[in-house]
Amino acid sequence: xxxxxxxxxxxxxxxxxxxxxxxxxxxxxxxxxxxxxxxxxxxxxxxxxxxxxxxxxxxxxxxxxxxxxxxxxxxxxxxxxxxxxxxxxxxxxxxxxxxxxxxxxxxxxxxxxxxxxxxxxxxxxxxxxxxxxxxxxxxxxxxxxxxxxxxxxxxxxxxxxxxxxxxxxxxxxxxxxxxxxxxxxxxxxxxxxxxxxxxxxxxxxxxxxxxxxxxxxxxxxxxxxxxxxxxxxxxxxxxxxxxxxxxxxxxxxxxxxxxxxxxxxxxxxxxxxxxxxxxxxxxxxxxxxxxxxxxxxxxxxxxxxxxxxxxxxxxxxxxxxxxxxxxxxxxxxxxxxxxxxxxxx
Amino acid sequence: xxxxxxxxxxxxxxxxxxxxxxxxxxxxxxxxxxxxxxxxxxxxxxxxxxxxxxxxxxxxxxxxxxxxxxxxxxxxxxxxxxxxxxxxxxxxxxxxxxxxxxxxxxxxxxxxxxxxxxxxxxxxxxxxxxxxxxxxxxxxxxxxxxxxxxxxxxxxxxxxxxxxxxxxxxxxxxxxxxxxxxxxxxxxxxxxxxxxxxxxxxxxxxxxxxxxxxxxxxxxxxxxxxxxxxxxxxxxxxxxxxxxxxxxxxxxxxxxxxxxxxxxxxxxxxxxxxxxxxxxxxxxxxxxxxxxxxxxxxxxxxxxxxxxxxxxxxxxxxxxxxxxxxxxxxxxxxxxxxxxxxxxx
DNA sequence: CTGTTAGCGCATTCAT
DNA sequence: ATGAATGCGCTAACAG
Numbered sequence: 001x002x003x004x005x006x007x008x009x010x011x012x013x014x015x016x017x018x019x020x021x022x023x024x025x026x027x028x029x030x031x032x033x034x035x036x037x038x039x040x041x042x043x044x045x046x047x048x049x050x051x052x053x054x055x056x057x058x059x060x061x062x063x064x065x066x067x068x069x070x071x072x073x074x075x076x077x078x079x080x081x082x083x084x085x086x087x088x089x090x091x092x093x094x095x096x097x098x099x100x101x102x103x104x105x106x107x108x109x110x111x112x113x114x115x116x117x118x119x120x121x122x123x124x125x126x127x128x129x130x131x132x133x134x135x136x137x138x139x140x141x142x143x144x145x146x147x148x149x150x151x152x153x154x155x156x157x158x159x160x161x162x163x164x165x166x167x168x169x170x171x172x173x174x175x176x177x178x179x180x181x182x183x184x185x186x187x188x189x190x191x192x193x194x195x196x197x198x199x200x201x202x203x204x205x206x207x208x209x210x211x212x213x214x215x216x217x218x219x220x221x222x223x224x225x226x227x228x229x230x231x232x233x234x235x236x237x238x239x240x241x242x243x244x245x246x247x248x249x250x251x252x253x254x255x256x257x258x259x260x261x262x263x264x265x266x267x268x269x270x271x272x273x274x275x276x277x278x279x280x281x282x283x284x285x286x287x288x289x290x291x292x293x294x295x296x297x298x299x300x301x302x303x304x305x306x307x308x309x310x311x312x313x314x315x316x317x318x319x320x321x322x323x324x325x326x327x328x329x330x331x332x333x334x335x336x337x338x339x340x341x342x343x344x345x
Numbered sequence: 346x347x348x349x350x351x352x353x354x355x356x357x358x359x360x361x362x363x364x365x366x367x368x369x370x371x372x373x374x375x376x377x378x379x380x381x382x383x384x385x386x387x388x389x390x391x392x393x394x395x396x397x398x399x400x401x402x403x404x405x406x407x408x409x410x411x412x413x414x415x416x417x418x419x420x421x422x423x424x425x426x427x428x429x430x431x432x433x434x435x436x437x438x439x440x441x442x443x444x445x446x447x448x449x450x451x452x453x454x455x456x457x458x459x460x461x462x463x464x465x466x467x468x469x470x471x472x473x474x475x476x477x478x479x480x481x482x483x484x485x486x487x488x489x490x491x492x493x494x495x496x497x498x499x500x501x502x503x504x505x506x507x508x509x510x511x512x513x514x515x516x517x518x519x520x521x522x523x524x525x526x527x528x529x530x531x532x533x534x535x536x537x538x539x540x541x542x543x544x545x546x547x548x549x550x551x552x553x554x555x556x557x558x559x560x561x562x563x564x565x566x567x568x569x570x571x572x573x574x575x576x577x578x579x580x581x582x583x584x585x586x587x588x589x590x591x592x593x594x595x596x597x598x599x600x601x602x603x604x605x606x607x608x609x610x611x612x613x614x615x616x617x618x619x620x621x622x623x624x625x626x627x628x629x630x631x632x633x634x635x636x637x638x639x640x641x642x643x644x645x646x647x648x649x650x651x652x653x654x655x656x657x658x659x660x661x662x663x664x665x666x667x668x669x670x671x672x673x674x675x676x677x678x679x680x681x682x683x684x685x686x687x688x689x690x
Numbered sequence: 691c692t693g694t695t696a697g698c699g700c701a702t703t704c705a706t
Numbered sequence: 707a708t709g710a711a712t713g714c715g716c717t718a719a720c721a722g
Contacts, residue, residue: 010709011710012701013709013710013711014709019700022701023707023708025707043455045455045699045700046452047457047698050714051390051700052699066421071417072417075411089436091434107391107433108433111391217617273591273618276591276598278598356693356694357693357694368692374691374692394715397716397717399698694722695720698715700714701712701714705711
């Protein structure tokens, strides 16, 4: 910058002024400065700038597993919005490990990121001090319990309700659900919605029909085998997670159970490949990309200092969309009856 | 830091010394400093440190599309390795757009990242000046043409060869391939391997059997319909890309062509869901995670200043692994003949 | 071993 | 409208 100033025959302050447009500079000098910048291939040093201004224009996104199809879409939404606003984003994969998550948060803090977007891991409390300190942080997808925070997520209770309701409308009465750890707000919410729908229709929720496990396909497979081996077996299956859904489908296939004739299945998340299954899968599609964008927008408000409503936080819940395909059909016990027909997409 | 020094009754230099362990400090003072740090909840400011040292301990990873299953795995490998070495990683999605890629590179440079890992987009030349300037950059997966660079990728020629060879061994003679833009080294390589195998076995490669398009499922679908409508149609299909494979399978299904009886299919990349298709998909699995790790390791060597061999660059090619499942079988024209049996996994 | 000091590159007063 | 000077928080000489 000194060199640029010298070459342009002005002071460093003037260079700074034209770079930032903070103060008016005469046209002629502006031109000279720009020429000098080009000639010297000068690029303002963001590090120095950050030290001075206290802002880095960097945010971080910490997520539990980039390898789960849900998150890349989320990251993309947030990253695009962030980039458009002049922010870069540091990606931190916590690998579903609270300790790892805390380490990430610590280094992020040391790096002076301007804000963080986080899909928190089970049992983590690393962020409590952050929200208490009013550090700009907004939670995405997974929300912490008992904390008044800024957050954006799918309306999971509604989504769980929709899933159950779809099966109920098809005449199913014995419906089972496989979910992830219930300390994760997403799974707790979906289960709650499921229960609510069942209760509304005076349908029992048998304990053996609710299976809680980790988010692996292998677990879904095991649960599928177990559930379908029950007497009586469920005629409807809901998977609260896309990986477990894979396992569920594998179990059904190995059991040679006709789907949807004998058992209907509905899953969460709607990656392209759901349309390649036989049968094509009925799913609840989350507005993942949109959640990412909204989350960044909200974070920006926090970074600007706009406060959330005190004590409650600002949480924005987006609706999931039911996509009816071929894996759900009328309950075998109601075959031939007149049921509300599902609209296929 | 001043406060910490004051509280501990030492100088800032001493504080710096205990924080960095750069210079020995007496046990007693060390303890005092640590206590003061805790008491004040002091966290060293990486920004200031970077300004001073000229190193940020941040690298960037620029990729064309986080939404393609291949990349999350790659990112994870690189990120884990980077984190273990004390680096954070900025993620930049270029969205397959050279202009976007260049913008990213510019801001990354301004941010003084210590190095970058890049899967370059077609037609991009944004990085030429970087490699010429000897900026630490290593290319992953997709390599630029005609530049001596550091890179790690799958051995795509070998992988394409393996794919074709597998079908040839099964007796197929009419084999078609769908690939992405051939300016992408990955697709060019796979096609080359395919051609080589065909040539070695004196099999013709008909022009209509080579389809080059973008990386979308819809394109794969269209190509599938077109290829299978040819007279004579191919009995073996290779997809150079995981998304196009999805489209291919959809086309086969809509045509009600029995797979693998009438047509064998083999694809690239091996995400979990390949095992959920009917039939289960034969694929070439890339060592994606490993590529990410290797790439970071190589980048670290560049950042340390260890030079690559002049004029050639250091490129490390990892082998893909053929996973034979159910979507490939003996060519219908050779039904009943004795063929080398494939080992199923 | 420890303290003092001089910048790293920039944005921002405050004069002019 | 412009320039000179100050310091952001830290590390790396250097002197003790």
